[in-house]
Amino acid sequence: MESPFLTRLKKQEEYQKKAYLMGAVTVWALVFFGIFVIRPSLITATALQSKLWYYKKLDKSLEEKQNAINKAKNDYKEIGDKISKVNARIPDKRNEAEFVKEISFIATKSKVSIATLETEISTKPQKGLYIYLVAEGEKLDLFNFIENIQKGERLIDISDLTLLIKENKESELRIKSFIYYL
């Protein structure tokens, strides 16, 4: 015959086991739903949310770019006449022929004659041409020539200039310069 205390203790133990089982079932249900229902939903929602954020970011940057283009278009309209001057100062291509034409025109205007005019393509990173020029004429005319060259349409960077002055004779001007294109 089992003692009533032992019987009660065994029953207590059985109840405890069943209570743990109920707890385990609850945890299992939570884990099961969590993994197979909540997790996919969360993944989908997060992925879509990330996509939305990405699109919003993209939209914002594109909008900024679009506004910048519109502003640039307006500016372009306003400075339209100056753009041709900028392009004349630094053309897109070498345009040696145009430059020679311009120099010849300036020489004629300044009453000097061009003895030699040589060009050499630059090897430095900056696109451009070296110009070696020898001009002859009266001293004052050569002065005018220098001034007119520097005021010319195309941007010319004179690095070396030699002026040989001969009284009662034609003076000589030697120029080493650089013209740009981009």
Add this chain to the structure above:
Amino acid sequence: MPFQINLVPGINFEKLAFRKKLFLWATTTGKVIIVVTELFVLLTFVYRFYLDKNIKEIAEAVDKKANFIENNLQFVDEYNKIQDKVYLITQIKKDLYNHFTPINKIQSIAPVGISILRFDSQKNYLILYAETKGTLQFSSFLETLMNSSEVKRIHLTSADFVKEENLFKFSLELNY
């Protein structure tokens, strides 16, 4: 402890059979878990519709803007080139040296009797070769140059007196 009367006899969970326990769990805790899960899934489902709608709208706007930008790509290139050119012009102009002004100035301040034969001009300095019949003109010329505010340094690079020609030939390097 206050006196209480419980008219509905309480169910002693521990005394129930396992099947009944499971049923009781399913109608209480299990029900709550399932309802909350379903609620969550439903909300996510609705939210997904909302997100899909937003994404669709924003994607259309992005496409529209991308097309606009693509159509204006040539203009953007042109505009960037102009900007590069303007920047380059500004940079070059900073270093651009006007050779004409100092030559013209020296020519005008040279006293009578000084014959300037040659100018060698480079950026920021100038070498002039000249001759004179008297040293007085030379000293006068030198003094005028020394008083000029633009000239920072005068260097007499050569001085030569040729007795047969009675000429004093000299060269000066002037720094600006």
